[in-house]
Every structure is written in C-alpha cells, then in structure tokens.
Amino acid sequence: MKFLISLAWKNLSRYRRRTIITAVAIAIGIALYIWIDALLLGAEMETVRNLIYFETGPARIMQKKYWEEKDYMLISYYLEDPAAIQAELKKEGYESTQRISFLGNIMNLEQQEGSFQIKMAAIDAKTDGVVFKLEDGIVPENGRFLESGEPEIIIGKDLAEDLDIKLDDWVLVTTKTAGDVYGEAGSWDDLELKVVGLLSTPNPLINKGMAFIPLDYAKQRLMRGQGATDVIVNFPAGADSGSEVEKIKAAIAGLPGAGDWEVLDYKELAREFIMLASTKSGGSKIILFLFFIIAVIGISNTMLMAVFERVKEIGMMRAMGMKDRAIVWAFFLEATGIGFVGSLVGLVLGILLTAYMVIWGLDFSGMIQGMGNIGYRTAGVFKGWWNFDTMLSAFFMGIIISGLVSFIPALRAVRMQITECLRDK
Amino acid sequence: MVKADNVKKDYTIGKVVVHALRGVTIDVEQGEFMSIAGPSGSGKTTLLNLIGCLDTASAGEIYIDGQAVSGRSKNELALLRREKLGFVFQSFNLIPVLTAIENVSFALSLLGLDSDTVQKKSMQIMEEVGLKGLEKRFPNELSGGQQQRVAIARALVKDPGIVLADEPTANLDSNTGKDILKLMEELNKKHKTTFIFSTHDSMVMDFAHRLVQLHDGLIAKNGVGKGGGK
Ligand SMILES: Nc1ncnc2c1ncn2[C@@H]1O[C@H](COP(=O)(O)OP(=O)(O)OP(=O)(O)O)[C@@H](O)[C@H]1O
Numbered sequence A: 001m002k003f004l005i006s007l008a009w010k011n012l013s014r015y016r017r018r019t020i021i022t023a024v025a026i027a028i029g030i031a032l033y034i035w036i037d038a039l040l041l042g043a044e045m046e047t048v049r050n051l052i053y054f055e056t057g058p059a060r061i062m063q064k065k066y067w068e069e070k071d072y073m074l075i076s077y078y079l080e081d082p083a084a085i086q087a088e089l090k091k092e093g094y095e096s097t098q099r100i101s102f103l104g105n106i107m108n109l110e111q112q113e114g115s116f117q118i119k120m121a122a123i124d125a126k127t128d129g130v131v132f133k134l135e136d137g138i139v140p141e142n143g144r145f146l147e148s149g150e151p152e153i154i155i156g157k158d159l160a161e162d163l164d165i166k167l168d169d170w171v172l173v174t175t176k177t178a179g180d181v182y183g184e185a186g187s188w189d190d191l192e193l194k195v196v197g198l199l200s201t202p203n204p205l206i207n208k209g210m211a212f213i214p215l216d217y218a219k220q221r222l223m224r225g226q227g228a229t230d231v232i233v234n235f236p237a238g239a240d241s242g243s244e245v246e247k248i249k250a251a252i253a254g255l256p257g258a259g260d261w262e263v264l265d266y267k268e269l270a271r272e273f274i275m276l277a278s279t280k281s282g283g284s285k286i287i288l289f290l291f292f293i294i295a296v297i298g299i300s301n302t303m304l305m306a307v308f309e310r311v312k313e314i315g316m317m318r319a320m321g322m323k324d325r326a327i328v329w330a331f332f333l334e335a336t337g338i339g340f341v342g343s344l345v346g347l348v349l350g351i352l353l354t355a356y357m358v359i360w361g362l363d364f365s366g367m368i369q370g371m372g373n374i375g376y377r378t379a380g381v382f383k384g385w386w387n388f389d390t391m392l393s394a395f396f397m398g399i400i401i402s403g404l405v406s407f408i409p410a411l412r413a414v415r416m417q418i419t420e421c422l423r424d425k
Numbered sequence B: 001m002v003k004a005d006n007v008k009k010d011y012t013i014g015k016v017v018v019h020a021l022r023g024v025t026i027d028v029e030q031g032e033f034m035s036i037a038g039p040s041g042s043g044k045t046t047l048l049n050l051i052g053c054l055d056t057a058s059a060g061e062i063y064i065d066g067q068a069v070s071g072r073s074k075n076e077l078a079l080l081r082r083e084k085l086g087f088v089f090q091s092f093n094l095i096p097v098l099t100a101i102e103n104v105s106f107a108l109s110l111l112g113l114d115s116d117t118v119q120k121k122s123m124q125i126m127e128e129v130g131l132k133g134l135e136k137r138f139p140n141e142l143s144g145g146q147q148q149r150v151a152i153a154r155a156l157v158k159d160p161g162i163v164l165a166d167e168p169t170a171n172l173d174s175n176t177g178k179d180i181l182k183l184m185e186e187l188n189k190k191h192k193t194t195f196i197f198s199t200h201d202s203m204v205m206d207f208a209h210r211l212v213q214l215h216d217g218l219i220a221k222n223g224v225g226k227g228g229g230k
C-alpha cells in the first residue's frame, strides 16, 4: 500500500505536464461550478429579498375570502378594524402596517385612451416603511414619496413610460368601492390622481406594473372611511417563517372575527412564483450537470492515456506477480491524486470568485432591461452568495469522481492478456 | 524443477489457426543454464510465456517444482510467479519513475518483506550486478547494458529459483550482450538459479550449457551447449 501510494505520487510528479493540465481542467470545472452556484444562490436570495421588500412583506393577515379570490383582489372582503390587529401585534413586539390591495384601471388623464389594469395598493405613508422598502425606490429627481390624505399617486417608472406620463402629470384610476354591504362589491369610482413620484426599484414587477396611493385617501374614497384589506407584519430576516406565523396567529386569536382571517408568510403568498423559481434553478442544475459530464470525460481521457502509455509497464508488474487489484488501486490512487490537486485549486479559485461576487457582484443592468421580465426579481447588479455545501461537495466530488473514472481503463488493462501487454510493438 | 509435457499452443486469428507449439517436452533441472534457440516464429517466446505462467497451454502440462500449473486462478498464478519466477525482458521494462534500486526493491516489496531487509538485499544484488554507485539513477540515466543489469538484479533479488529471459541481449550491441551473458552465467553458478533464455543469435547460444533448438513449434535438437561463449 505504501509502495502504491509512493508509486502514484512518483508518477504524478514525473508526468508533471499531464498532471498539471488535467488538474487545471478539474480546477476550472470546480471553480466554475462553485461560482455559478454562488451566482444562482445570490440571485435567488436577492429575488426573495426583493419579493419580501416590495411585494409580499414577511407575513400578511387578511380575510380568508379575500385570499380565496385573490386574483380579483376584492376589497369588499376587508378587515374591519386593522388598527386593533396592529395594536395586538405591537404588544408581542411585531411592527406592522396596513394596506388596501386592489385592482385598478389606470390611464393618462390628459390623453384619455389606452388604460391598463394593474395591481394597486393604498399604503400608510407613515408606517409602510417598517415593512417595505418602496421609499428607497424614489430618487430625488424622480419626485417624492406619498403624503397622507392627498389625491396623489406614485407609479413604476416603466409603467409611466407605457402610459406616456411624466412627473406631475395626472392619471385617472377606475376601481370598485367596497360597497355598503359587507361581502358585496360596490359601485365604480373614478379617482383623479397627481403623479408625485416614479418608482425605480430592484423589483421589475413593481417598476412595470404597480401604483400606490395614500391609505387615508383610499379609505375615504373606497371604504367609507373604514378597514383595510391586509395587515402586513414584519419579522426579522432569517427567522423561521412557519413559527413566526404561528406566533402571529396566537397574538391576534382573541380578536373578534379572527376565525375568518388568514395569516400567511411570504412563501405561501408567492407560492406560484417560488415554484417557478425552483424549476428555473432546476434548469441551472442541468447546466451544472453538463459541466460535470465534460469534466468527467476530461479526466477519463487523461486516465485512458495514462494507462495506454503504460501497458507494457503494467504487463511487467503483472508478470512479476503484482495482483490485478493492486494495479487497479495504483491507477485509482494516481487519479485521486490529480483529482485532489485539481479540486483543491478549484476550491480556492471558487472561493475567490465567490468572494468577488459577494463583495462586488456583476453589473448586468443593461442586459436585464433588454431581456424584459425574466422572472428573477432583481435588477442591475448580480451578487453571489456563499454556499458552503456546494463548495464542499464539489471538492469531494472532484476527488471521488476522478478516482472512479480511473477504474474503466485500469480494469481494461488488467483484463488484457499479460503476454499482450508485454509484446514489443 | 521445470517440466513441459507435450505442450501445445494454438493461436486463432479469425479463421486461421497458428500452431505455435506442436508438442514440446522438456525437463529442466535446478541450476541449469539453458538456451532456447530457433529462428523467428519458431515458438521461443510462446514457450517461455507458458513456462513463466503468463499464458496457458492449449494442451499438455507445465510443472513448476513438480506442481502442475493448469487450472489455477489468476491470483494463484500471480503468487506463484511472485515467489518462484524472475523475468528479464528484451526491452528491459524498468519502471521509469523509479530509481534503479527502487526498481529492484519493488520485486521484494511484493513479497511483503520489511523495509530493512528489502534495502539490504537490494543493495547487495546491485553490487553483484556491478552497479554499485548507480543505485539512485533513473532508468533513462543508464545505458542499455546497465538497464539490463538492473532488470537482472530485479529478477534475481527475490531468489526465485528460475529466471526466464526472452532475448535478453537483442536490444544490446554484441559486446554488451556478452557482458550480460557472462553476468548471468556468474550468477547462475553462484546462486544455483536456473536460467532459461531464448535467442536466435549463435553467439548467445554459445554461452548455454544446454541448448534446445526449436523449429516450427517442435524441438529439433536438445543437447549440450558449448558454454562460456566459446
Ligand atoms: N498472440 C498471438 N496471436 C497469434 N499468433 C501468434 C501470437 N503470438 C505468436 N504467434 C505466432 O506463433 C508463432 C510463434 O511465435 P513466437 O513469438 O513464439 O516466436 P519466436 O520464436 O519468439 O519468434 P521471434 O524470434 O520473432 O521472437 C509465430 O508464427 C507467431 O506468428
């Protein structure tokens, strides 16, 4: 055994060029694997972050019926006393805000043609920021955030472009009111609103198709002064959302009507989207798998060459009474050695590349705008994220696979007749 | 010591059957210095391979130390070769990544001896084959004759009883070849090791104490050799 290890080592250092070339190939494969994985994970984390910060919030309380018919966003299913819910949550240390989320038809008031149906939210200008990051989406030259009580609106910058609207222009929003009777849709109302801000967020869906108005103005116009469709609750990033939801449920359980409410975390709220994202990452896994296959073919080829070059040597060792198993071992050790060197270098390279991606990231903003909505809720800079599981598994897989592929040519060599191996060519 | 009893070997290439050996019977005693001679294609290599348990006969039987070799597994044959047979090849076949002495001790380490013994025996045999001082050289830093000396040391270091050498001098010029044969003869005398070597070169045959002539897969002549290269 000791002899086999030293023989493997000597072969590796003797055929240095071959060792280096193969190790470099493995290293590049492993480094790329780690790097791409870091990018994908980064994109996914970024996507989820942007989903929470701009769309769903961490958790949300609403009427069960509202959720059942969520596609219609019927504001007639509203929470009657959201402030009471918020007060209960506050006692448990939860920050929250309320919103009215509804569908509206928006059009340029001046042009009076070409309306879009969009998702809208009436937001509490004072407390929305405890959960959402909309305010960060408005740079000074794009106007300002909403002020309470005013007939004004902020809209996504791409939507504004589609509507041919600039700052301080007016839009007309047509939507249904909550009606007088709980549970029944009300009459139509037209809101004339002044555009005070254009949103430019890292979430393309917001930029492309959402608009926001002040909560108290919306309450007065659509809800007869009362209620909101949802209360959005904040909990720390990284907390276990399932148990947070349970705690939230417990906190509000004593309120009248609590039995009719649904409490959902962002995973439930964006279930369809998250499913979409995971099939997408399934696709990326296929790309990684292809990398992997290419690497395997590369190593097999090297080992094939190594065995082929040394057929006579193998024949001699077998003639001298070395057992087939020992010969297969010798090549296994040699290949494992290359795999180790390559994987180690690949791991270090991969860590460096990932560090670059985590600290600086890659700027893809131009490309993303060109592609339109690609499903990842991210704009601009792609950042990576550390995935130590991948690093470790790539490292060990590199070594193990290298060793394993050596079996094929080595087994072939020991299956040859010894006299065949020894023949002078 | 070594016996071949009516050994036959056929090779089949496609539909053609080549009768490489057509019934060879020989009896080799302990300590003989014997040459198998014959023209190209007469079956010398085939016979040596059969005696060396590197290949199996189509018919007949080979006995090593009185024991028949047919019907043994690959591993059993490997163990038998490891203990009882040494090989010297026409093209030396040293492991290029090992030094001269490492090539020699490789044969011993297969036997599982402790490293002190391995080291001692290897050094000693290196001196016997006249390579003292060249132990640390790699094969490509040695001349052909020196490489063949390493190969002889490797074959002999484990005290194998029988050394088989297929055309051991064919890759060497005639003076170097003579030196190698003299060395083999010397070691044969000293260690009582049986040497069987093949050749088609009459100068080489002249060293043999016993000469077996093959012709077309049959023994044409089996007699006393001149010995000593006269
Ligand atoms: N693997 C093989 N397949 C087919 N035929 C073979 C094989 N090995 C040897 N032969 C044939 O068997 C016969 C004997 O060959 P062998 O190699 O034993 O001769 P040789 O006396 O060693 O010749 P040389 O002096 O050229 O080495 C030849 O006709 C050869 O063509």
Ligand SMILES: [Mg+2]
Pocket (backbone or CB within 6 Å): B044, B045, B046, B166
């Ligand atoms: Mg031959």
